[in-house]
Each structure stands twice: as structure tokens, then as C-alpha cells.
Amino acid sequence: LARQPDGRWRTWRPDGTEIRTGPADLRAA
Numbered sequence: 849l850a851r852q853p854d855g856r857w858r859t860w861r862p863d864g865t866e867i868r869t870g871p872a873d874l875r876a877a
Contacts, residue, residue, distance in 0.1 A: 850858045
């Protein structure tokens with residue numbers, strides 16, 4: 849899980865696919 853300068857987040861699933869989420873997505877999770 850890595851926080852980007854613009855406030856978004858990047859993370860990777862175990863299978864290697866990348867996930868990019870914004871603040872709204874993070875709250876909704």
C-alpha cells in the first residue's frame with residue numbers, strides 16, 4: 849500500500865494486479 853502525493857493510494861493484489869483508489873473509494877470500502 850503506497851500513498852501518492854495527490855492523496856490517492858496504490859496497492860497490489862496477490863496476483864500482481866495494481867489497484868488505484870482515491871479518497872472517496874477508500875472511505876467507501
